[in-house]
Amino acid sequence: MITHLSSGLEDTPCLLCGADAALPLLTSQVQLAPGGSAEFSFVTCGRCGLVYMSPRPGEEQLDDFYPPDYLPHRGPAAWGRWSPLVKRALDRMDRRRVRLLLRHAPIAPGDPVLDLGCGRPTFLRALERRTHGLAVGIDTSDRGWSEERTAWQGLHLVRGTLAEEEDTLRAMAGSGFRAITLWHALEHDPRPLATLRTLRRLSRSDGVLVVEVPDLASLTAKLSGPDWAGFHTPRHTAAYAPHTLRALVEEAGWQPIQHLRHGTLDPYVLRWLSVMATRRRRLSGSLEGDFPRFLAGKVAWLPLSLVQRWIPLGVQVVVARVRR
Numbered sequence: 001m002i003t004h005l006s007s008g009l010e011d012t013p014c015l016l017c018g019a020d021a022a023l024p025l026l027t028s029q030v031q032l033a034p035g036g037s038a039e040f041s042f043v044t045c046g047r048c049g050l051v052y053m054s055p056r057p058g059e060e061q062l063d064d065f066y067p068p069d070y071l072p073h074r075g076p077a078a079w080g081r082w083s084p085l086v087k088r089a090l091d092r093m094d095r096r097r098v099r100l101l102l103r104h105a106p107i108a109p110g111d112p113v114l115d116l117g118c119g120r121p122t123f124l125r126a127l128e129r130r131t132h133g134l135a136v137g138i139d140t141s142d143r144g145w146s147e148e149r150t151a152w153q154g155l156h157l158v159r160g161t162l163a164e165e166e167d168t169l170r171a172m173a174g175s176g177f178r179a180i181t182l183w184h185a186l187e188h189d190p191r192p193l194a195t196l197r198t199l200r201r202l203s204r205s206d207g208v209l210v211v212e213v214p215d216l217a218s219l220t221a222k223l224s225g226p227d228w229a230g231f232h233t234p235r236h237t238a239a240y241a242p243h244t245l246r247a248l249v250e251e252a253g254w255q256p257i258q259h260l261r262h263g264t265l266d267p268y269v270l271r272w273l274s275v276m277a278t279r280r281r282r283l284s285g286s287l288e289g290d291f292p293r294f295l296a297g298k299v300a301w302l303p304l305s306l307v308q309r310w311i312p313l314g315v316q317v318v319v320a321r322v323r324r
């Protein structure tokens with residue numbers, strides 16, 4: 001690994017196959033954070049085809065790109081008087097996540113379920129209410145839950161990295177997790193292969209893995225080019241096409257059983273964020289004034305939502321079992 005001393009950036013071998021065979025693909029400007037016109041490079045691995053960021057910021061330097069006003073951490077409140085509508089939409093997304101999981105892994109009361117990168121743990125809350133499973137969440141920051149502890153009572157929330165907390169999580173899960181979910185977390189991970197291998201070790205022998213990430217081979221990616229919100233520059237370490245996502249999951253010892261080219265996050269949100277990135281909007285203040293146009297765009301987008309099972313719009317989900 002070569003460190004660019006002047007910039008603190010590190011050249012990175014391929015996150016999937018380890019090759020040092022990067023071919024330049026594109027440069028993309030910082031999105032949703034201070035950093036002005038700073039640009040980061042995404043490359044394609046000449047051996048396996050994975051698209052990933054290289055060189056990339058070190059993990060400590062990355063903290064600068066999660067400022068206190070980082071939109072995904074602000075929740076519905078960012079939308080001012082429209083926040084009840086936004087909250088309802090997010091609640092619907094959590095229910096879609098619960099339904100998707102339960103289609104593949106019935107959760108009995110007490111069954112341990114792990115959500116990696118749980119953020120504000122609304123999905124775990126919805127899952128725990130529906131199933132009375134043992135809902136465990138882990139995130140590197142506790143910003144998502146530390147200020148409203150009473151709202152999250154009954155959930156088991158761990159702050160730290162998976163590598164640091166593997167033993168803690170194993171102790172919580174007993175004979176292993178019945179299900180493990182990553183909702184838009186894997187694409188932030190600097191070592192996704194190691195993470196998926198650790199999760200396999202933490203899984204029960206009949207455990208199910210659900211991974212949702214942006215889809216590089218989708219309409220929103222084609223429409224938006226380097227400003228596609230799926231790059232989330234520079235926080236996403238890789239942009240997964242369907243074949244590289246599947247290859248990564250398989251390499252880590254999981255057997256994919258379903259691959260959807262749609263998911264639980266509305267791809268219109270990716271499209272809207274991409275347009276905002278092209279306009280160099282940081283979206284750090286109130287978004288109340290943006291809501292009417294956001295909604296008008298959503299209405300115009302509705303016909304596409306109806307065909308998203310046939311035309312991949314921006315997100316994908318792999319469901320996998322432990323390979324025996």
Ligand SMILES: [Zn+2]
Binds near residue numbers: 046047
């Ligand atoms: Zn590779």
